[in-house]
Amino acid sequence: MSCSLKQGIPLPVARRRLLIGCAGLAVAAALPAQVRAAAAPPSALRPRKGHVPMVGKGQPETSVWCFNGTVPGPSLRFKQGDRVNIEVENGLDEETTVHWHGLRVPNAMDGVPHLTQPPIPPGGRFVYEFDALDAGTYWYHPHHRSFEQVGRGLAGALVVEERAAPVADRDVTWVLSDWRLGADAQLVEDFGDMHDVSHAGRLGNTVTVNGQVLEEVTVRAGERLRLRLVNAANARIFGLRFGGHAPVVIAIDGQPVEPHEPAGGLVVVAPGMRADLIVDLAAAPSSRHAVVDAFSRARDPYRVVDLAYASDPPLRAGAPGPIAALAPNPLAEPNETGAQRHEIVLGGGMMGRRMHGLVGGTRMDMRQMMHNGLAWTINGVAAVGHMHEPMLALGLGRTYVLAMRNDTAWHHPMHLHGHAFRVVARNGRRTARREWQDTVLVDPGESVDIAFVADNPGDWMFHCHILEHQLGGMMGVVRVT
Numbered sequence: 001m002s003c004s005l006k007q008g009i010p011l012p013v014a015r016r017r018l019l020i021g022c023a024g025l026a027v028a029a030a031l032p033a034q035v036r037a038a039a040a041p042p043s044a045l046r047p048r049k050g051h052v053p054m055v056g057k058g059q060p061e062t063s064v065w066c067f068n069g070t071v072p073g074p075s076l077r078f079k080q081g082d083r084v085n086i087e088v089e090n091g092l093d094e095e096t097t098v099h100w101h102g103l104r105v106p107n108a109m110d111g112v113p114h115l116t117q118p119p120i121p122p123g124g125r126f127v128y129e130f131d132a133l134d135a136g137t138y139w140y141h142p143h144h145r146s147f148e149q150v151g152r153g154l155a156g157a158l159v160v161e162e163r164a165a166p167v168a169d170r171d172v173t174w175v176l177s178d179w180r181l182g183a184d185a186q187l188v189e190d191f192g193d194m195h196d197v198s199h200a201g202r203l204g205n206t207v208t209v210n211g212q213v214l215e216e217v218t219v220r221a222g223e224r225l226r227l228r229l230v231n232a233a234n235a236r237i238f239g240l241r242f243g244g245h246a247p248v249v250i251a252i253d254g255q256p257v258e259p260h261e262p263a264g265g266l267v268v269v270a271p272g273m274r275a276d277l278i279v280d281l282a283a284a285p286s287s288r289h290a291v292v293d294a295f296s297r298a299r300d301p302y303r304v305v306d307l308a309y310a311s312d313p314p315l316r317a318g319a320p321g322p323i324a325a326l327a328p329n330p331l332a333e334p335n336e337t338g339a340q341r342h343e344i345v346l347g348g349g350m351m352g353r354r355m356h357g358l359v360g361g362t363r364m365d366m367r368q369m370m371h372n373g374l375a376w377t378i379n380g381v382a383a384v385g386h387m388h389e390p391m392l393a394l395g396l397g398r399t400y401v402l403a404m405r406n407d408t409a410w411h412h413p414m415h416l417h418g419h420a421f422r423v424v425a426r427n428g429r430r431t432a433r434r435e436w437q438d439t440v441l442v443d444p445g446e447s448v449d450i451a452f453v454a455d456n457p458g459d460w461m462f463h464c465h466i467l468e469h470q471l472g473g474m475m476g477v478v479r480v481t
Contacts, residue, residue, distance in 0.1 A: 045073065045098065047142070047154055048091030055206065055213050060185045064153035065092065071211035072175040072232065073140070073156030080135040080160050087127045088120060092149075095119035098128060099143040100158065101272060101415070102254050102438045105130040107458025110417055113144040115386045115459055115477065134329040134420070135162040136254025137173070137228040137274040143386075147234065147467040148191040151202055153177075153211075155232040164327060166250065167320055168226035168278065176269070176304075177211070178204040178233035192471060198350045198375035200410055201235025201271075201466035207293065207304055216288070216308035222315030223281040226250075231269040235466045237411060237441070239295025240267045240304065244283050248323050251276035255420055255436030256326035268295060270413035272439040272465030280319045286311045331420055331436060332453035339399040339451060342392055346442065346464075346474065348376035351409040357382040357473065375472040376408075376464070382473030386461065391476035394454040401451045406442045412469060415439040416478065417460040421452035439465055454480045 045068060051061040052071045067073025078084055088098050097119055099111035109130045113119040120126045138158040142149040157173045165171070180188045180202060196202045206213060219225070227247070231238055247267060248259050253274050262268070269275050283289060287309045293302040348357060348366070355366040357377035364382075369375060374382040378391060394400055401424070406412055415438060422434045426448050442448045463475035 043085065044087045044089060046089045046091045047096055052153075052211060054179070054208060054211060055181070055185045062179075062181070062185050062187065064187070065149060066153050067156050071153040072177070073154070075156060075173060076140070076158040078132045078158075078160050080132055080163055082132045082160075083129070084132055085127065085129045087125055089125045090120040090122055093122055095121055095144055096142045096149060096154075097126075097144045098140050099417075100128070100130070100138065100140050102136070102138040102274070102420075103130070103158070104133050104418060104420065104456055107418065107456070107460070110458070110460070111143050112386050112417070112461050115461065119144050132160045134254060134331070135160045135326075136251055136329065137230065137276055138254050139175070139230045139232060139274070141232065143461075147202070147471045150232065150467060151191055151234045152187060157228070157230050159228065160254070162326060166226060166278065166324060166326065167224065169223045169315065169320075171226045171228070173228040173230065174209050175211070175230045175232050176238055177208045178236035179206045179208065180204040181206050192373070192468070194370055194373070194375070196235070197373070197468045197472040198370060201468040203235050204233070207236070207302060209305055214305045216306040218308050218310055219281050220310050220312055220315050221281060221283065221285045222317070224320050225277075225279045225281065227277045227279050229267065229269050229275045229277065231271050231273050233271050235271060235468060237268065237270045237295050237413070238293050240269070241265055241292045241294050242267075242279065242289070242307070243292065244287075244289040245279055245281070245307070247277040247279045249275055250278055250323065250326055252435050253420070253437040253439055255331070256328055257435050258433050259323045259325055260433070266294065268441065270411065270439065270441040270465070271467070272413055272415050273437075273441070278323050281307070281309070282319070283309055285309050285313065329436075332455050334399040334422055334451040334453050336399065336401060336424065336451050339401050341401045341403055343379075344402050344404040345379050346376075346404060346406045346408055346412055346414075347378075347380065348382070348473065349408045349410050349469075350375075359473075360384065369473070373472065376469050376474035378462075378474060378476045381476070383475040384473070386475075388477060390459065390479035391462070393479045393481070396457055396480055397453065397455055399451060399453050401449055403447065403449045404442055405447045406444055409444050410469075411441060411443055411466070412464045412474065413439050413441045413466065414462070415465045416452075416462050418456040418458065418480075419452050419454070419460070421450040423448065424451045425449035457481060
């Protein structure tokens with residue numbers, strides 16, 4: 001396979017075969033209920049520089065920044081209700097933090113530099129401690145200079161196990177990432193490029209699953225997989241088609257949802273989002289089926305990996321039973337009747353309608369904003385850094401509706417820290433499932449209403465999770481008191 005970037009540098013990629021849980025296939029035949037990871041999570045994370053064999057055998061290792069020497073970082077796994085205690089020791093040459101994306105943590109543990117904690121200096125340590133309130137699929141990453149620190153590899157999955165998990169033969173996590181590599185398999189050093197900031201973000205030319213370019217993952221006919229997808233990319237929105245299969249979504253952003261097949265068979269996972277799927281592997285032994293990213297109409301579909309069926313006879317005849325809904329997490333149900341409503345207008349970017357904004361109280365046109373490294377606004381304000389006056393002040397325990405309108409030509413996955421919210425309407429029409437999410441994709445020209453109870457006190461970030469858009473000003477603070 002050959003990939004290219006806007007500079008036109010070809011990247012030869014040697015695909016690598018990976019057998020996910022292959023050794024567990026024989027075990028699964030004898031124990032069809034579940035195969036679960038049993039290793040205790042590490043009690044410390046150390047971000048540092050490293051090298052990983054990302055693009056495959058015979059190619060140079062890629063220089064990255066990583067947690068505990070791996071990309072992605074170690075998969076942290078806890079049980080619902082566990083007390084989480086993780087020390088972060090900063091092995092980088094610059095400050096950092098760790099944000100526990102999607103987890104409802106106390107404000108002081110949220111990992112936003114200066115807003116919720118002082119950044120961790122080189123050689124410094126910080127202990128994060130919180131309760132794992134909600135079961136589901138989450139992830140962790142820096143919130144300090146995240147456009148570069150995440151883009152260089154600092155991210156990892158965090159799973160909180162349900163007390164009663166769904167029936168599946170294997171529980172598998174795919175951390176999806178997108179990299180901009182040169183012909184030498186090294187990262188192109190143009191982080192924060194203003195073209196990326198003002199357009200779609202830092203889109204790469206190489207997609208990895210769990211830190212590697214893969215040719216295939218081996219599966220067995222008759223298996224049922226629970227597949228957890230985590231989008232750790234800076235900007236790429238994945239729209240995955242599982243050729244020859246009909247995945248069923250059972251959770252979005254860690255929160256249970258009525259089991260359903262995604263619209264058009266496309267599993268859409270924007271940056272920061274997660275999706276839990278049940279995939280019944282009902283194809284024939286020895287067959288192959290491509291998993292393809294087909295989200296973008298501007299780019300050709302990208303083959304992410306093949307599901308390669310082993311030659312073994314099917315594990316079972318037919319599915320192991322109906323797919324049951326997961327138990328709900330203990331979230332406060334918003335009461336929209338009488339809820340206070342706030343209008344949120346997303347503006348800026350190239351080809352957008354709002355070509356000006358307030359920067360530190362000064363009105364600037366787009367040319368002036370871009371001269372200052374900015375391109376995006378929320379309600380006409382372009383944010384600089386993490387410390388600024390709250391865009392909203394909410395009363396503790398009250399229900400609020402945020403009515404977002406995307407007045408730009410680009411997609412924005414909007415993430416609210418410290419809370420989960422229900423997506424209650426799109427373009428004025430009520431949603432069918434009122435999904436609980438913490439990161440919602442707002443398409444160009446679209447309006448999306450979210451409802452939540454402001455039940456976690458503190459100052460919380462609200463921002464676009466295309467990290468270059470956050471860098472370019474699409475960020476604000478929501479204060480809950």
